[in-house]
Amino acid sequence: MAIKKIPGSLYGQGDRIALLKKFLQYLNHPDRNFSIIHVCGTNGKGSTSTMIAALLTGLKYKVGLFTSPFIGNVNEMIRIDQKTINGDILDEYFQTIDQLENQHSFETNQLSQFEKLFLIAMLYFSDQGVDYVVLECGLGGKLDATNAVGKTDYSIFTNISLDHTNILGKTISEIAQTKAKIIRPNAKVVIAPKQDTAAQKVLLKEAHLKNAHVFLADNLKLKIVKRTKTAEIINLKLPDKLIDFRFSLVGTYQILNLMTALTWLIDFIKTRTTNDFDLKKLLSNTMADLTIPGRFELLSQKPKIICDGAHNPAGIKQFVSTVNCLYPNYKKKVLVAFLKDKDFKKCVAELLNLKSTIFIPTEPDQPERKLSVDKLQRVFYQFDGHFYQSFSDPSQALDYALNEKRTDDLILIVGSFYLLKIVRAYLKTRAEKETEKLGN
Secondary structure (H helix, E strand, O other): OHHHOOOOOOOOOOHHHHHHHHHHHHHHOOHHHHHHEEEEEEEEEOHHHHHHHHHHHHHHOOEEEOOOOOOHHHHEEEEOOOOEEOOHHHHHHHHHHHHOOOHHHHOOOOOHHHHHEEEEEEEEHHOOOOOOEEEEEEOOOOOOOOHHHOOOOEEEEEEEOOOOHHHHHOHHHHHHHHHHOOOOOEEEEEEEOOOHHHHHHHHHHHHOOOOOOOEEEHOEEEEEEEEOOOEEEEEEOOOEEEEEEEOOOOOOOOOHHHHHHHHHEEEEHHHHOOOOHHHHHHHHHHOOOOOOOOOOOEEEEOOOOEEEEOOOOOHHHHHHHHHHHOOOOOOOEEEEEEEEEOOHHHHHHHHHOOEEEEEEEOOHHHHOOEOOOOHHHHHHHHHHOOOOOOOHHHHHHHHHHOOOOOOOOOEEEOHHHHHHHHHHHHHHHHHHHHHHHHHH
């Protein structure tokens, strides 16, 4: 597919937003044919976007969802009512964008992979007649391809922390300033709970300048009534009722994302539903069995294998908190790999707060940006004095963990999505081979 022959990102190289707006104009502004909920932040964007899309589908709307990165197949980035775009259809849209790109007016410009996928998503959602699109920012906000859309109804801000500091800024305030630029005049803004103080100050200032109405998810009255390794029972207190429902995403950080999504939902349903609307039924139907690939995802029960795409210090801290909460007495083996442009030293420092753990350093499948396994191994040695067995090939790292397993071991895979992609595919192939053996 041609997608592999083009740059993955051209963020910040010239006025990309003006270029994309020109493409959207030539495509007859497909982004104007549906309402847009724009989701931005550092951690939690994908989970929050998926929750909001699920809630909209539960409300009987036709919903487009654009998220990144993908773990298994690029088709995963573009979905309608949770169904990924067909591969043949995706190829046809690529051809459409390529033909437009080759026209005289665009011949000196090149679109990145992400920019093409964004344009394809807008076209596909328009052609399919969706009612709403949940649009996740890829990188930053102001210069992100998704910010080329004309109008948005909501700007949703998940946790903002330090990441991509070489591109977005060295401080949380600087990073928040670029993310805040997705706010549109007179739109509605939802800010996640426990937002960094400096980030929240920036967001509130930008919202005031744009005359946008702000909803703080910190004001939501929600608590966990019961927590297990597979689900939580949530109590939501509203002015006129109490609602209990099952929530299937067990990562402790997912509660913050849930609060953000519910803060959006409560405002959304005020003007769009009748008085007899059954909120408990909606939450029970949409949140009880929700799954998100790569977000504290259970890949295997025997042995127990969990993967999580935490790849920056804030994400790793939440991952560690979840593991220590749910599996405090388990012996753990942790496959870990990072990209070299991440703050991997702080990530390692956070990982060392895991209890009863042996680490297995490896490498993500990203030749240009991968952190070498030797360097990661040295960082662990620098921090805790252990020289852990390491493998450049994630498949070999996983085989090592599986071969050394005991019945009470927990195998965790954490770090770059480029690591998760390889491990998930390898486990699938391994399971298929085991099934074939049993069949023979």
